Amino acid sequence: MAQSPSEPIEEMFQNLRTAVGECILEWAVVEFHLALMFHTLIGGNPPVSHGVFGAIRSFEARLQMLHMAVVNSYTDEADTIRTDWKLLYNYCTSMSQLRNQVAHATALNVDGKEVVLEPFFNLTKEREKISTAEIKDRSVRFRELATTLWWITDQMERRTMPxxxxxxxxxxxxxxxxxxxxxxxxxxxxxx
Structure with a gap:
């Protein structure tokens, strides 16, 4: 019979699980703001625009669809919304990769001293581990991204209505x- 984990390790696992949950929830807010941006660009009935956006399962495909909506709505290459969006589009892509590392990871007990995530865990190739502190940092970065997406959507709305x-x-x-x-x-x- 396996020995039960010591209290400190169990506490580390709980802290890691909490950090993972918060991180994934922060990412959900990013995706929500992307859906709001899509609706702002497409207009119409919110359940229709959100339904269309949500029907695409792949995040990359959704992001590309939104990208096409932005660059075709703001055709002037010098438009600040267009140039800011291009920066955010690339940033969203890189942040999505960080999200995937957390969402598709395995929690590991390292020598009874620390608990970490190993993204895309398998026994054939060791990958760089992610600490609880790094997961919390990603949550902050995702929250900052969501706030920025909210801001740029507000800028789009200000152009179309007072x-x-x-x-x-x-x-x-x-x-x-x-x-x-x-x-x-x-x-x-x-x-x-």
């Missing part, structure tokens, strides 16, 4: 992505 109040400031995530993109362009000698 909204009361002042526009919210540009989120820090988008400011960082803009700065990184400008640095890449400068590094390769391309205009800003």
């Amino acid at each position: 909204l009361g109040g002042s526009a919210r400031p540009v989120p820090d995530l988008l400011l960082r992505l803009r700065t990184e993109a400008a640095q890449r362009r400068a590094k390769h000698g391309r205009p800003p």
